[in-house]
Amino acid sequence: MSNSRLKAAPPTEVVNIVKNRNHGKLAPGEKSLAASPGTWFVWFGIAAFFIFLFGIVLSVLVDSLGKPWFNTWLPENFTLGWYQESWARFDLAHIIGVTLLVAFSVIVISVIIGVPASYVLARSNFPGKKLVMLLFLLPILIPPITFGIPLATVMYNFGLGRTVLAVILVNLVPSVPFVIITMTPFIEQINPSIENAARMCGASMYRVFTKILAPLLIPGILAASILVLVRTVGMFDLTFLVSGPTSDTLVVAIYRAMTSAGGGEARQLISSMGVIYTAMMLLILIIALRFINPTQLVAQVKDSRED
């Protein structure tokens, strides 16, 4: 192949190919990453992005540790005082407890409701399937505020406003469809003949689910759960509309602290809460990534098509 291309390729490309041979790792014909204006643009874009990203993370971190930090590169002294203060003042133990309670309840309920539904959507065709798909797609496509405000009004009418139950319920609205949408292609790639074989051998529906499907589904369910967890912990709009002082999740608590009357709380207190939030998210993700691969949902589909 490389022979025929050598004939057709313009001279510059020939040089590249020779270079690539020296690099060794690149597939024949792939351009080297060095040189060319396009490459410079790409690396510049990535660099600018990471400057902002690390700038944001580091400045929040330094801010939460510094005392005082005004018109200098770095604060004069470092202290952990802001953490102690914000922990006590905002009752962060309670807030983190609520956040985790909400997140895990949402995961468990949305998996229980969503996985059977995605099994049906993956396996059978029935009249009205498109309508059902649309019903599950809409809560993801429509902005959270659009259904959040009517939903919150209903919640307050039922006297559920500002309760943890309301926070769990509103977070389920995008999470259940999310589990369905991500799990449907995952189930599609599981070979149906395995189930059929089990049925032929006399296994009931229940046994097919517990003995055959469940073990095969575990990686997909875990991956979907992680995504739901990240979405729920980070979900601001919906939680904000129905939560109150005793049912705020961490994001909402930070927002309230930033916008509270009288110019908000001290910036450093908010930064320390922000660092706690990021640390919690990172911890969750690191623990999760030890067990599963988030690209599994996509990658497994790819593998199955290849064989």
Place this chain on the structure above:
Amino acid sequence: MMTSATNTGSRARGSASLKHRLAERGVDTKLLLLVPAIVFALLLFVYPFAYGIGLTFQPLAATQEQWGGGLFANYVAFFRDAFIFDSVWITLRLALPAALFNVLVSIPIAFKLRSKFRGKRMLQTLLVLPITLGTVLTAQGLLIFAGRQGWLNRFLLENGIIDQPLQLVNNYLGVMLSLIISGFPFAYLLISSYLSGIDPSLEAAAKTLGANWKQRFRRITLPLLAPGLATTFILTFVLAFSVFPSARLVGDASGETRVLALMAYRAFSEQLDYSMASTIAIMMGVVELIVIAFVFLGRSFLYKGSTGGKG
């Protein structure tokens, strides 16, 4: 197990045959698994939504008096009240460029980073990092980092690149930056996964036929990638369109970044005008769906079919 909700009471006409016929069309006991999800969606999504639409036709007396229009007073107010209606344009002016930027910049980057190189996994892991930040922390970080006394301005000032500190936060630019920081990694990850779904042998075939990289991109990769790009655009647009906390925190909430979500929330919690709040919220959904419909319409002209990979 043998009786299903779909065929009870049909015994007189011979249940076996009807059940068989239904099963052939896909209606069987399996569908019962769908029931919890549908009940859930009806209770928590369709019912509140319908209730909200109903609410929009019950305007407050004050709204009716000021804007007239009887039952439709809320809608009259929405279109006539420049303070409210302007926020449609404000929202679109933020969301459309942000989504477009995120998609357009992701394409060359996803292309360049397609091949294997050292540190690729590390780079992709780092790109997931903004997801752990969340909008509120991104806002806080931008305020400190890009503020008047932040590191960014300090660096530029001390190196003599600028004379005056750049005003990067508390305005349109601040919200835009926060939309890019949260939206770009998402767009990049999606596009690179679409790109990996395109069978490389198609491009290799074009290469053997002597097509240069421009021709290969324009004739082979782009047409195959375009539906994926449309989807990515829609998803990043949806994210940017419902921007709310950052519009308040790093934006200029009473001027340049007075987005629809903010207006709806104000009517809801500050003016306690639930019917107006629902009206703004639902019109927000309508505007978004119009944009999505346009993209879908454009997408329907694009290539549909196998991309040779995972599709």
